[in-house]
Amino acid sequence: MPIDGLIYFNILQLLVIQYLFYLEFKKLKLNILFFLPVILLNFQPQYFEVSTWAGGGLSHITTSLLIFLAVKLSITRKYFLTYLFTVLSTLTFGSGLFAISSVGLSYFFQKKYKPILILVLLLIIYLIIYKINYSPSGRMAEFSTNFYNIFVTFFGLMGGVFSIFDKNGIFLSVGAGIFAFSAFVFLLFKSFFSSSSIRSERIILLSYFSYMAAAIFLIAFVRSSSGPVIVGRFLMFSPFLLTCIYIIMIPYFINSKWIVVTLLLFSLCFSALTYYRYTQVVFDRKNSALANSFNWSNNHVMFNMDPRFVVLSNEFLIPAYQMGIWKVNEMYFPKDTFDTQLKAINLKISNYTQHHLPKDNYFIFQIDAFPSKPSLNNAWFVLFKNKSSGKKFISPVKFYKNGILKFLKTGNYLAPSGLFELQTQQMAPGTFEMFLLGDQNFKINKTLEISLAKNSAIMK
Structure with missing residues (x-):
């Protein structure tokens, strides 16, 4: 199943x-x-x-x-x-x-x-x-x-x-x-x-x-x-x-009417607050699962998992996948995505990892200004294509959440900026072209240089 x-x-x-x-x-x-x-x-x-x-x-x-x-x-x-x-x-x-x-x-x-x-x-x-x-x-x-x-x-x-x-x-x-x-x-x-x-x-x-x-x-x-x-x-x-x-x-x-009314009002406010707090988390979790499906079916890797766990899991997942016991969603990203010329865009991307979470072979990048208004109806992904091998990897964009007052005022739940992460240990070194996938697809005017020896991932 x-x-x-x-x-x-x-x-x-x-x-x-x-x-x-x-x-x-x-x-x-x-x-x-x-x-x-x-x-x-x-x-x-x-x-x-x-x-x-x-x-x-x-x-x-x-x-x-x-x-x-x-x-x-x-x-x-x-x-x-x-x-x-x-x-x-x-x-x-x-x-x-x-x-x-x-x-x-x-x-x-x-x-x-x-x-x-x-x-x-x-x-x-x-x-x-x-x-x-x-x-x-x-x-x-x-x-x-x-x-x-x-x-x-x-x-x-x-x-x-x-x-x-x-x-x-x-x-x-x-x-x-x-x-x-x-x-x-x-x-x-x-x-x-x-x-x-x-x-x-x-x-x-x-x-x-x-x-x-x-x-x-x-x-x-x-x-x-x-x-x-x-x-x-x-x-x-x-x-x-x-x-x-x-x-x-x-x-x-x-x-006691006031107790009953208080409970009803509290439960309504509580429910609204939980959806405000956790909808973004569930949205990101779904997108990570979609990215995992693409990355695993194409390269047998998963960015949101420890590389050692992925290696051990593959001993069971690969045979199960080949026998049809375990299935992944391979329909979300059409294989002909790159058969047409894509419009190039400039994205302001900064190295979030360098200032917040240094860790070997693990990098987080921040998109400071997104080209369109994000919504829960549409997920966005950054795709990396190795120039020499042609291998493709995908990472979901995890958007920030607007504050409650701004959300109520504008109706925009997600902010137009966010993060995406990479585990370079699972990608192999080289130069990668970058693409932005969503309700429209774009080519990003940047390349990613990965060096495992230097433990670096540099955008140019």
């Missing part, structure tokens, strides 16, 4: 997860308007490293969906399906092991103790299989012993959606995480010591919360050795955690 097909599959799984949340919300018999904050909280690009990354999505999203299904089925008499989804969760990704504890918590709430014994048996079988097949090869995780890093990472990831606020991102994320976890503990003990039966939606949502809390604690323990981690693909858990708490607690403040 093509990579974009896997991404669409991950999006479909996210939609199913939101539908499962809606089914629990529906049990409250409230106006659908109160579900709007859930939609705005979850359908936003903040956790793009999962939603737009095929591998990350298949790991985290699939595991989260399988565990949600297992927990939801645990309140029925469909034991076989419950155990099936539990086992599938454990075999999908490492954090899937916590499906056993989450489903076990659900059964404990329901005072069904025999199914818990079967879960313990499944855990023992899993650990035996893991022990037999375990291999210590590869990079071992470094466990953190820094309490501050673990504390900030654990609670920061729980409230990670608040990292959208620049300067106070960590403070607000940790605060929201402490609130969410405190609410979870309070509701947990209140349910344990309740004399009446526990509502099914509370059982499901608390059990699902427990899976994510356990997964985040594991992340905090093994990922924070060098410092707190409140970014990356792990941000996916935060909106799901807060959704669980929101659905459980909304009946307590449903009669």
